[in-house]
Amino acid sequence: xxxxxxxxxxxxxxxKGQINYVLRKLGTARAVGSExxxxxxxxxxxxxxxxxxxxxxxxxxxxxxVHSRWQPRVRERVRRRAAQQATMTV
Numbered sequence: 001x002x003x004x005x006x007x008x009x010x011x012x013x014x015x016k017g018q019i020n021y022v023l024r025k026l027g028t029a030r031a032v033g034s035e036x037x038x039x040x041x042x043x044x045x046x047x048x049x050x051x052x053x054x055x056x057x058x059x060x061x062x063x064x065x066v067h068s069r070w071q072p073r074v075r076e077r078v079r080r081r082a083a084q085q086a087t088m089t090v
Contacts, residue, residue: 006078011070015059018066019046025069036061 012018019059029040036043038058045051054062062070 006074007071008074009071011066015046015052015062016049018062019043022062022065023047032065035065050057085088 012021019032023029023043026032026035028058029043033040034042036058038054042054044049046054
């Protein structure tokens with residue numbers, strides 16, 4: 001996506017950092033778990049660092065949850081500018 005290229009700061013890269021970020025945004029481990037498709041206990045294990053290597057489909061879901069909440073104003077500005085350009089359809 002084009003809006004990911006225009007971030008002013010980079011989103012968290014580590015699994016622990018990503019989980020902590022989404023947890024701050026959603027508030028509870030249960031909410032994070034329901035969005036990602038894992039249990040609240042698993043969320044807490046990832047947060048503590050007790051579990052570091054999730055199954056193959058989980059990191060992409062966590063990454064998508066982070067990127068959907070990362071710098072919403074920057075993403076909105078990019079979408080507005082793209083919509084104003086005549087050469088690009090949104």
